[in-house]
Amino acid sequence: MAVDELQAIIQRCQILEESDFRGEDFNLFQVAGQKCLEDGYAAQLLEVIQNEKNKVIIKNMGWNLISPLVRCILAYKQEDDKRDDKREHCLKILDQLVQLCNPKELFLGLLEQIEQTSGEKVCPTVMLLLQPLQTVLLKLQNKKAYSVGLSLAMIMNQLTPLPVPYTKQQIQEDKLGLCQCCNAVVDFAKPFVNEVVKNMEKSSEYNDMELKEELLKFCMKSLKYPLLTAQLEQLEGIEEHPFRHFATEIIDILQDIRELMPLVFLHHKGKRSYWENQEFEDIERKNSADSLACLSYLMFVQHFGINCFPMVFSPSYLLQCNMTHIEVLVVVFCLFASFFSHPQDLFENCLLRMEDNSLLHQYLEFRDFINVPQDLVKVMTLCPIEHLRKKSLNMLQLFIDKFDAEGKYTLFRCLLKTSNHAGVEGYIIQKIKDQIHLSLTKAHDNVWFTRHHLISLLDLVLFLPEGAETDLLQNSDRIMASLNLLRYLVIKDCESDNQTGVWTTLAKIEKNFLKPLHVGLNMSKAHYELCSYSEPLETENCVLARVEELIEVKVKAAMDENI
Template structure:
């Protein structure tokens, strides 16, 4: 019987010194002990382990039973009596075995787990592992760090529950496991905090560094992608609880707020060289937790101005908005952070000098990429609203500089049209007595209009592709001609009217004539082909604005072509109105002079 074999091995080893135990003894002990577990002799095995006479043998060899014991425990449900018996055996091994050997045995089990059993295994072994680590004297910091790193490495491949239903179901146990890991780390965090409170010159930094690494990893996963809004029907949101504990731990170990070289205000002297490469996402998440979810916000010194906080956060925002551009699956945490920081700043409160910082130029350009390329509608809309908020926060010269930059870099007619509408709004404000400024009148405005009132490729510009920009430009010019009398010429538009006619209005006339003739010929050709084919269901291809359209019937193609002609007619009507207004005002001035 397996129990007899085990007893025989133990009795033989009882008469030996610890140093005389051989590898063969360990192997025989493990095989016999495993057989006891598998053959249903767990109760007898527990008696053997609890026997005082066997303490020395169990101390040195008992850790070999961890692997088969874990398999047995995981095979039974929580309420099963056999499982309770196995747990008692595990508890006895934790109390009696050599901590160093047991630590390696427990860690090996965590390392070897995979798939759906990852969280089950980790939660099973966290308490035993914590007990063993608390017993360790030498290299405890290293062992704690190794344990937390291995646990997080095992959890990281698991998908983070995002919807309310996924969080409630918690199929893989990730929500529960994350909070269990925080509880596992608490005694060690408390030890660091207590020692720091005792002495301001606390120099045992190794354990603190390991725990801060864990905090940083937790911020990147799962918190950077987790749903952290309060959900109705969930009394205690598991990830919100986890986030709060991580922030408390980080601040408890003095992860200070400090601004350095405009890169970040998160700095800890001992942490300065720890995983700097991978810390950007974690620090961005920490900012999000503070400024959006308000975890640990009371740790923020009130002396920091809103513009300073925005400046500090721009590095995090730049990195992660760019990530949205490339991947399109990122949740809007960093968009929310950007919005929150902007809302703290007064309108017209940012000086134009902020645009000398790389991040303040790169972020709006990246927002444009999200607006134009991202397939996720709510991210596109959110990016547009944030871009407008960003524009509103700058004073006049800042807006002016930003408009010039976006007109040159956006490469999208819709965005350019949107910027031109903003320019029109700023000109309107500038022409009122209370908002008089030089940046949207006079020679500064004329310089900006040189970028606005032109066709990118002259008369050969694809007018359909650039229709949004062209309509916005015409509406702006119409506004200027109506609002600004030639005798006042506040905007300077009448000084530049000849150049505008040459570079914009006349090429637009030529382009419209060519485009309309081309599309009318296409319509005529399609109609003739339809009659020849005697069917409106023929599938054909069509190229519009340089892009090949999906396969469609001739009838569908004709609808597209007529729609293009309608757009040209609309542009032509506004163009005619602008030219009429210019002619009337010029004639009035000439008549007045006569």
């Protein structure tokens, strides 16, 4: 019988000194204890552990029972009510082991159980062992900060492969227990946060700084998972949203350890790397960028911790701070077809703080101010999700509106050169036309959309990429926008005024754009006249003819005036 075997081992060990315990004794104790648990004798095992005479034995050998004990508790949890008593006995055994065993050995035993779990058992195992692990860590005297950090890292590493619930139903059901587990981990960390806060008020001893660093790592990991991809909008019917609560707790920890504001403004600061391996360093940098982007989204869009944020920064500076994060979020979400609009929401939040035409063109010297609109163009042209494409277009327009005239001019040139998409190029050409219209109708002259600056821009607009052999169908959006722009210039700007400078460069436009377009249309007409594509070609032909007619009329009128 298992209990008899255990009693025999206990009696033999009771007469031994602690230093005389052998490896064989540990193994026999573990096997007998495990058999007691598996055969349903948890109550008898509990009596053995509670016996004061066995205190030294349990202190040294008890941690070996953690593995079979965890298996039994989790197994009993899934059985019927008849086994509740056995489960309660097992929980009491676990509590006794926490009180009696060597903290260092028990810590390793508990951590080993968390490390070995996987799949559906991750959250139940973590939930079961968090309280015992916390108690053991609070008992540790040496390497406490390291042990806390190791525990938090192990827990988060085990949780990370689990899918994050997204829909209201998934969050309410919480099948794998992730929502509950995340908030339990925060409670697990609170005593150590309080310890750091208390010691920071007294001094800045090295050991305390170590513990603070471990808590900071935990917060950064939590920002990347699960918060980066979590559904954080308030959901009807859910009184306390688990991920919103978790986000609040993480922000509070960062605020308590005085790291919230330094992280928000970390965008330009370099951080010393601890990795000699370049691959590991790149991974750490990527993870850090994702976490900081999530933090920025939480604060500026979801308003977590915003009451701690100083209201002394200019809107343009806040935009500059967030551009790196917006770029990261675009890559994380939009380019991988996520349904979230985190980057657009953060971008919109920053832009709406600003007045139109207030953003200086010098900001385009920062790499992110060029990368973000280019990324938005990629979303507009590549993302399969319609509402993200539309929102990206709206954000691009809003971004353009905020720049001064030179900034708009520079941005237009950049996007015309890099978008490689006729629809986007047609859209940009329409925006150029709008700026020219403002320049011609305002009392003051805008040098960036008139005369030589405009002529330089028109060189990018009024030309065919491959001359007469350009695919007119593929480039129809761009060609139609270009023809409409040229038509507008010819109508609005008299040759005698020549405010835009278009009349000065008309010969060049005819050579590089109108004549090749004529040839291309004639070459394509016969080929496509029986195809469904003939209609857009006819439209282009009509617009081209109208533009040429207008030019001819204007030139003739000017000549008559001179006579």
